[in-house]
Amino acid sequence: MDFRFDLIMEYLPFFLRGTLYTIGISLLGVIFGTALGLLIGLGKMMKNKLLAFPFLLYISFFRGTPFIVQIFIIHFGVVPAIIGTTNGIAAGIIGLSLNSAAYIAEIFRAGIQSIDRGQMEAARSLGMTHTQAMRHVILPQAFKRMIPPLGNEFIVLLKESAITALVTVPEIMYWGRAMQGKYYRVWEPYLTAAVIYFILTLTISFLLSRLEKRLATE
Amino acid sequence: MIKVEKLKKSFGANEVLKDINAHIKQQEVVVVIGPSGSGKSTFLRCLNLLETITAGHVLIEGVDITDKKTDINKIRTEVGMVFQQFNLFPHKTVLENIMLSPLKVKKVEVSKAKEKALELLRKVGLEDKANAYPDSLSGGQKQRVAIARALAMQPKIMLFDEPTSALDPEMVGEVLEVMKQLAREGMTMVVVTHEMGFAREVGDRVLFMDGGYIVEENVPNELFDNPQHERTKAFLSKVL
Numbered sequence: 001m002d003f004r005f006d007l008i009m010e011y012l013p014f015f016l017r018g019t020l021y022t023i024g025i026s027l028l029g030v031i032f033g034t035a036l037g038l039l040i041g042l043g044k045m046m047k048n049k050l051l052a053f054p055f056l057l058y059i060s061f062f063r064g065t066p067f068i069v070q071i072f073i074i075h076f077g078v079v080p081a082i083i084g085t086t087n088g089i090a091a092g093i094i095g096l097s098l099n100s101a102a103y104i105a106e107i108f109r110a111g112i113q114s115i116d117r118g119q120m121e122a123a124r125s126l127g128m129t130h131t132q133a134m135r136h137v138i139l140p141q142a143f144k145r146m147i148p149p150l151g152n153e154f155i156v157l158l159k160e161s162a163i164t165a166l167v168t169v170p171e172i173m174y175w176g177r178a179m180q181g182k183y184y185r186v187w188e189p190y191l192t193a194a195v196i197y198f199i200l201t202l203t204i205s206f207l208l209s210r211l212e213k214r215l216a217t218e
Numbered sequence: 219m220i221k222v223e224k225l226k227k228s229f230g231a232n233e234v235l236k237d238i239n240a241h242i243k244q245q246e247v248v249v250v251i252g253p254s255g256s257g258k259s260t261f262l263r264c265l266n267l268l269e270t271i272t273a274g275h276v277l278i279e280g281v282d283i284t285d286k287k288t289d290i291n292k293i294r295t296e297v298g299m300v301f302q303q304f305n306l307f308p309h310k311t312v313l314e315n316i317m318l319s320p321l322k323v324k325k326v327e328v329s330k331a332k333e334k335a336l337e338l339l340r341k342v343g344l345e346d347k348a349n350a351y352p353d354s355l356s357g358g359q360k361q362r363v364a365i366a367r368a369l370a371m372q373p374k375i376m377l378f379d380e381p382t383s384a385l386d387p388e389m390v391g392e393v394l395e396v397m398k399q400l401a402r403e404g405m406t407m408v409v410v411t412h413e414m415g416f417a418r419e420v421g422d423r424v425l426f427m428d429g430g431y432i433v434e435e436n437v438p439n440e441l442f443d444n445p446q447h448e449r450t451k452a453f454l455s456k457v458l
Contacts, residue, residue, distance in 0.1 A: 116303075116305075118301060118303050118305035119305060119307065121268055121301070121305065122299075122301060122305035122306075122307070122364075123307075123319075124268065124291075124294065125266055125268060125294055125297075125298070125299040125301075125368075126294065126295070126298075126318075126319035126323065126367070126368070126371055127291050127292070127294040127295035127319055127323040127324075127371060128291070128319060128322060128323055129291055132322055132323070136318060136322060137307055137318075140309050141307075141308065141309050144309070
């Protein structure tokens with residue numbers, strides 16, 4: 001088997017630019033997904049079942065359908081309905097945010113509910129409102145416990161972002177497919193893509209374990 | 219100071235408090251005893267609305283806390299509570315635990331809150347632990363911090379929910395000592411406890427609860443030495 005390193009070198013600038021796109025849309029997906037996920041998680045925890053239902057539905061829908069279906073709906077349906085034309089990058093960021101929000105909402109809910117009931121009671125008995133107790137007592141403790149599952153979710157999200165290649169986001173996998181189409185070669189583009197993704201996920205894992213250790217010793 | 223009228227509390231179909239009437243006067247130390255499941259903790263938790271009240275009224279200094287218009291957060295700043303499981307905030311230092319509510323609820327200045335917190339820590343004998351985290355403290359120390367934390371809001375009433383039940387025996391004394399000191403200073407206190415010695419020594423009045431009712435109440439010596447009800451006698455014969 002001949003392995004054409006020269007082709008990889010030729011495509012490397014594209015892969016590197018693609019890596020920036022992958023990091024960019026994943027990061028935006030994580031940020032929006034986390035903010036949205038917190039709101040949806042709190043929404044699902046509301047005592048009023050009727051008010052909580054839309055949030056339950058949201059989570060069920062996004063966890064119960066494939067990401068590729070969701071992103072196609074957003075890319076060919078939702079985004080054109082809003083801005084009049086398709087936009088792959090917008091669809092990619094929206095898709096990743098909405099999808100990860102559903103998973104992150106469940107991580108938040110589990111994290112918050114894992115905190116002993118006595119913490120809320122103590123905070124309330126000191127005169128704090130529910131919101132103050134959440135903000136100063138419950139959430140800081142819950143966040144610590146959420147770091148490992150959130151880390152997993154970030155890694156999943158980064159890998160899922162490869163699917164946005166199918167809606168023309170010029171990220172890593174997009175250039176992999178372009179290279180395959182141009183040279184009719186398989187190993188070079190996809191092994192390169194695999195190595196880049198692997199480096200990215202390893203980096204996240206490393207950063208997260210550092211963060212966990214630092215918080216553990218605090 | 220606290221008036222309880224025809225208080226009822228149910229958890230689903232289970233009626234835990236059936237008809238509670240009580241009047242706790244200023245500077246009085248009322249000790250609540252009774253077998254487990256008698257509703258004494260639930261009764262205490264109704265006094266600051268940690269439990270929703272099914273029926274009846276609780277008046278704190280004349281304000282009906284069962285009234286929907288009452289700002290319960292305001293009332294709670296005047297009614298401190300100490301829990302069996304301490305419930306210190308593990309992500310905050312001892313000092314931060316004590317300062318949190320004065321800062322966030324009462325909007326006290328940081329320097330004043332700190333000064334007050336240190337003063338309270340001196341009072342409970344834990345000044346050297348100001349910057350420690352709760353995890354590094356013994357049970358008795360944790361409970362003393364919890365008392366200081368409740369006192370930092372300068373409450374008029376203190377509720378104690380089995381404050382020594384989760385402690386190793388050798389640490390019970392240090393916590394009771396702090397509570398005795400509080401009583402001497404004239405704090406109005408309602409204490410749910412199994413410490414009969416404390417009830418006798420510090421209590422102005424003892425309520426014996428069983429099956430969701432206050433079965434008997436009296437001054438400690440009378441209640442312990444000369445119980446009137448069969449159920450009180452049966453309970454005391456087991457614990458004394």
